[in-house]
Structures are given as structure tokens and as C-alpha cells.
Amino acid sequence: MYRLLFFIITALIIGVGLACEEDTPPRLPDIVWEGEKIRYGTTDNILPPAGTFARFEKVVSDIEIELGVSIPEGKKIDYYYLGAYIDDWREFCKSGHEKVIPGCTKYDGRVFSFYEDTISVHELIHAVMFITIGTSHSLLSEGFAVYFSDRSFFLDDDENDSAQDRIDRIENAMFANAVSADVDYESAGYFVGYLINEYGLEATLELYRQATQSSTKQDLNRILVELTGDSLETIFSNMVADMPQCHVEYVGYYSDLVPWNEKQWHYIYEISYDSNDVYADDIVSFHDGFLTVSSLFEIESDGGYLVTITMSPLDIGYTEPYITRCNEIYITSEGAYSAFIVNDERINWDIVGDEITDTYLFTFAVGTYELMIPISYYPDINDFFSASDFVEVTIVKTE
Numbered sequence: 001m002y003r004l005l006f007f008i009i010t011a012l013i014i015g016v017g018l019a020c021e022e023d024t025p026p027r028l029p030d031i032v033w034e035g036e037k038i039r040y041g042t043t044d045n046i047l048p049p050a051g052t053f054a055r056f057e058k059v060v061s062d063i064e065i066e067l068g069v070s071i072p073e074g075k076k077i078d079y080y081y082l083g084a085y086i087d088d089w090r091e092f093c094k095s096g097h098e099k100v101i102p103g104c105t106k107y108d109g110r111v112f113s114f115y116e117d118t119i120s121v122h123e124l125i126h127a128v129m130f131i132t133i134g135t136s137h138s139l140l141s142e143g144f145a146v147y148f149s150d151r152s153f154f155l156d157d158d159e160n161d162s163a164q165d166r167i168d169r170i171e172n173a174m175f176a177n178a179v180s181a182d183v184d185y186e187s188a189g190y191f192v193g194y195l196i197n198e199y200g201l202e203a204t205l206e207l208y209r210q211a212t213q214s215s216t217k218q219d220l221n222r223i224l225v226e227l228t229g230d231s232l233e234t235i236f237s238n239m240v241a242d243m244p245q246c247h248v249e250y251v252g253y254y255s256d257l258v259p260w261n262e263k264q265w266h267y268i269y270e271i272s273y274d275s276n277d278v279y280a281d282d283i284v285s286f287h288d289g290f291l292t293v294s295s296l297f298e299i300e301s302d303g304g305y306l307v308t309i310t311m312s313p314l315d316i317g318y319t320e321p322y323i324t325r326c327n328e329i330y331i332t333s334e335g336a337y338s339a340f341i342v343n344d345e346r347i348n349w350d351i352v353g354d355e356i357t358d359t360y361l362f363t364f365a366v367g368t369y370e371l372m373i374p375i376s377y378y379p380d381i382n383d384f385f386s387a388s389d390f391v392e393v394t395i396v397k398t399e
């Protein structure tokens with residue numbers, strides 16, 4: 001179906017430039033896919049599978065719900081993946097600053113992406129906010145995008161980074177004078193997250209609305225005092241005292257929550273090009289032959305859980321699963337982030353007939369988790385797309 005759309009829609013060319021754009025952008029690729037909220041153009045000659053586009057739509061809906069906004073009827077976000085014209089578009093996106101950037105969003109809501117992630121949640125948050133609320137001070141627009149996309153903080157990476165250093169870092173970020181790439185993204189994300197947790201989303205959105213690209217420190221302080229009763233100085237010092245002491249990674253939006261069926265969690269992913277179960281998580285991996293299936297599941301009581309993955313046939317490759325504590329942390333079988341490791345153990349790996357069965361013992365605490373399984377269509381993408389195979393996962397508690 002997507003191949004068909006690819007040919008049908010190639011005639012549709014996007015008109016370049018709204019009146020407000022100062023730069024003249026390079027040539028844009030054709031729109032080759034259109035959903036309810038997104039239109040997609042790409043310089044790639046092969047489109048990722050259907051589940052990728054289902055996730056695009058879900059990401060935008062989730063952002064609308066989370067922020068309590070809605071994109072006006074009929075308005076769509078034009079999302080361009082521009083891997084092939086990367087140099088021209090990087091120059092266009094840079095708008096005067098020097099950093100190498102992985103994409104940008106224009107104020108009319110068009111996204112220009114060179115990200116490796118197939119879907120840039122970060123840019124989509126900008127697009128939704130620009131369309132529904134408008135622009136703001138870059139500390140806030142970047143802060144919202146960072147906080148609601150990866151919530152990823154490395155604030156303790158530098159052991160010499162004192163509390164005062166952190167305050168200075170955020171204050172400097174605030175005075176980066178509205179050139180967004182000069183903002184310290186992690187500090188901005190933490191600042192917005194702190195405001196939301198401390199004063200609520202509504203007050204933080206109101207700050208976003210009232211601030212402008214040219215707001216000064218005094219302007220922001222005045223708005224904050226009106227909205228929260230606290231000065232910037234008070235907020236900074238309380239926030240720095242509360243900063244997390246480890247790397248926290250947020251992963252959200254991408255997957256559907258699959259409920260338990262009595263004492264068993266069970267899902268069968270259909271592996272085909274038109275299946276919403278399969279998506280390209282990462283453009284580079286996609287070109288190398290990797291796709292992903294994933295789901296969210298909830299754990300209601302602490303303990304050991306057997307996770308069994310069965311896959312057919314053998315010519316579809318497979319790597320071990322990633323299990324992520326949704327909304328909080330990454331946990332993988334590699335145990336990359338030591339403060340938050342949930343122990344796991346591979347207890348069985350078997351080939352019977354043309355099926356692989358792989359069993360792990362995980363120790364889960366109460367919470368919501370994301371299960372991601374990378375699969376491979378190596379050696380030939382056409383084999384993958386013509387196959388109708390499956391990945392089946394069951395989770396049961398051990399006691």
C-alpha cells in the first residue's frame with residue numbers, strides 16, 4: 001500500500017516558503033505519505049514499513065493530549081527526512097549559528113530532519129507547539145522539546161560541576177539570546193521539567209505563552225513571580241538542590257500498552273511490510289537491515305518474570321530484547337546504567353524446527369515497561385517485505 005502511495009503522491013509537490021520565512025530553502029522532496037496529522041517527504045528511495053507511520057501519528061496525538069492542545073482541523077505537519085540533501089538543509093536550518101544540528105522546525109510547523117531516529121519526537125513537539133501555541137523564548141521551546149522527548153540528563157557527568165556551576169550553566173543558557181542551538185538543551189529540559197513538577201503544566205505553558213524570543217532575564221523573572229510567586233533566583237537554587245545524580249533516560253510515546261490476560265502477558269507481532277507492528281526505529285539501522293517491534297506492559301507486583309520470545313522463521317535475524325522502564329530509565333540486558341539495573345539472565349536459547357525460542361528471567365519492580373525487539377530482514381529487504389512471519393512474546397511471573 002505504501003509503495004502504491006509513493007507513486008500516486010509523487011505528483012504532489014510542496015510549495016516552498018511561507019511569507020514569513022526569510023531564508024530561501026533548497027528543493028524539497030515530494031510528499032510520499034499522508035496521514036491524519038502528518039505528511040511525509042523523504043530523500044530516501046525506500047519507505048519504512050507501516051508501523052513507522054502509525055507511530056508518527058501516535059506521537060503527535062500523544063503530544064496533543066499531554067500538552068492539552070489540538071492542531072486545527074485540516075492543518076498537517078509536513079515532516080521531511082532529508083538525508084540526501086543534508087548539507088544544503090543543514091545550512092538552511094542553522095540560521096546563523098555554528099553547531100552541527102540534527103534537524104529543525106520552522107514556525108509554520110514544517111520539520112526538516114537529519115536525525116538517525118526515524119521519528120524525531122523533539123522536532124514534532126516544536127511543530128505541535130508552534131502550530132497550536134506559537135513561539136517562545138528558546139530556553140522554553142527547547143526545554144519543552146527535551147523534557148517531553150527524551151528527558152535525558154547528564155547533569156552529573158562532570159564531577160567538578162558544583163551546584164553554582166549548574167546555576168551558572170542554566171543562567172547562561174537563558175541568555176543565549178534566543179538562538180536555540182546555543183541553549184544548553186539538557187539544562188533547558190531540566191528547567192522545564194522542574195517547573196512542571198513544582199508548579200504544574202498549566203503555569204509552565206502560560207510562561208511559554210507569555211515569554212517571547214527576545215524576553216530578558218528580568219522579563220522571565222517578572223512572569224514567573226506573577227505565575228508562581230517565586231523568583232527565578234529561588235527557583236534556580238531549589239532546582240539545583242533537587243537535580244538527579246545520575247543519567248535518567250525517558251522513552252515514551254512509541255508503543256501501545258498491551259494488557260495482561262489473566263496471569264500471562266502475551267502478544268504476537270505480525271512481521272510484514274504493511275503491519276503496524278513493525279517500524280523502523282532508526283534510519284541508519286533500517287538501511288542496514290534492522291526493524292523493531294515493541295509494546296508497553298505493566299507490572300503490578302515486584303518479582304521474577306520469565307520472558308519468552310519465539311520467532312519464525314530462522315532467516316529473519318534477531319538480537320536480544322531491550323526492556324525499558326517507561327518514563328524513567330533504560331534497563332537492558334547489558335545493564336548500561338548501573339544505578340538502575342534490573343537484573344536479567346538469559347536462561348534458554350533454542351532452535352526447534354524453523355523456530356527460535358529465547359527465554360530470559362527478569363526482575364521487575366512495579367511500573368510500566370517498554371519491550372523492544374530489534375529484528376533483521378538481512379540479507380534482502382524484499383524477502384522481509386514479502387514474508388508474513390511472527391514474533392511471539394509471553395511474560396509470566398515465576399512464583
Ligand SMILES: [Zn+2]
Nearest residue numbers: 122126142145
Ligand atoms: Zn529543538
